[in-house]
Amino acid sequence: MKTNIDEIRAVAQDLISILQKEKTLIRINTNDALIIGDTHGDVDTTVDGLGYGSDIYVFLGDYVDRGPYQIENIVELMHAKVEEPSKIILLRGNHETPSMNFGYGFYDVVSRRFGRGAYGIFAEVFAHLPLACIINDRMLLLHGGIPDNITRIEEIESIKRPEEEVTDPVAFQILWNDPTYYVDEFSSSPRGVGAKLFGRKALIRFLQTNNLEILIRAHEPVSKGYEYMFDKKLLTIFSCRYYGIKPCAARIKNNSINIQYL
Numbered sequence: 535m536k537t538n539i540d541e542i543r544a545v546a547q548d549l550i551s552i553l554q555k556e557k558t559l560i561r562i563n564t565n566d567a568l569i570i571g572d573t574h575g576d577v578d579t580t581v582d583g584l585g586y587g588s589d590i591y592v593f594l595g596d597y598v599d600r601g602p603y604q605i606e607n608i609v610e611l612m613h614a615k616v617e618e619p620s621k622i623i624l625l626r627g628n629h630e631t632p633s634m635n636f637g638y639g640f641y642d643v644v645s646r647r648f649g650r651g652a653y654g655i656f657a658e659v660f661a662h663l664p665l666a667c668i669i670n671d672r673m674l675l676l677h678g679g680i681p682d683n684i685t686r687i688e689e690i691e692s693i694k695r696p697e698e699e700v701t702d703p704v705a706f707q708i709l710w711n712d713p714t715y716y717v718d719e720f721s722s723s724p725r726g727v728g729a730k731l732f733g734r735k736a737l738i739r740f741l742q743t744n745n746l747e748i749l750i751r752a753h754e755p756v757s758k759g760y761e762y763m764f765d766k767k768l769l770t771i772f773s774c775r776y777y778g779i780k781p782c783a784a785r786i787k788n789n790s791i792n793i794q795y796l
Contacts, residue, residue: 539648542609546655549612552619553662559690560623560667564590567669569784571752571771572627575601579773579781580610582796588785592667594752594771595627595677599638601776605647608656626663627677628709632699661696665708670789672747679711679751680740682720682730687744703728712754713763734764741767755779760793
């Protein structure tokens with residue numbers, strides 16, 4: 535794996551050229567996809583996932599911060615995307631932003647290894663990452679949750695990229711929102727200003743309006759590595775072993791979802 539900063543910069547530029555051609559909302563059709571949640575510097579899980587043998591791989595964001603191999607993890611994913619751009623989909627998580635990277639470790643890790651100016655290489659990549667993916671017109675994949683300020687899924691397509699610090703309110707909620715059993719609709723989130731909690735009624739309405747069957751997201755550690763909610767209309771996947779959780783993925787095979795441990 536290349537960890538020389540000049541080589542990383544070259545890979546980043548190749549990757550940005552690819553990401554610029556991708557839409558903010560990606561639509562794919564496949565009989566075999568592997569969905570991987572937060573990895574947070576868990577490069578072993580990333581490598582294991584990429585070796586699984588699926589036709590398509592969708593990573594749901596949060597590649598850096600917290601874990602011990604943050605640079606290795608994101609560089610592994612950058613290489614994978616450049617080498618097989620149609621096979622690898624990298625979505626953005628809330629930790630692919632400068633405000634989180636300054637507070638949770640990635641900026642410091644990069645600065646110590648390569649110097650303070652190097653972080654901008656990664657920040658530019660993060661700014662170009664798409665926000666959501668729809669598989670087989672049935673399954674919506676994103677990092678956090680549905681936003682309260684849109685009705686139609688097509689509205690995600692109009693979100694402008696690149697944006698290093700996410701200020702668009704729809705994009706912000708996609709990265710930050712969480713499901714809850716305690717409200718039916720939307721409410722404020724303990725995560726802070728701009729983030730929301732959403733309930734069963736809000737999710738079901740959004741899915742029905744857009745002819746979708748399920749939301750698959752990441753963003754929260756769950757004890758088994760996965761958790762269904764709302765009569766299996768929502769699935770949370772978490773893939774980082776450093777939380778004391780066995781890394782988990784969801785395999786989509788002929789429109790069926792199977793839980794896989796990595």
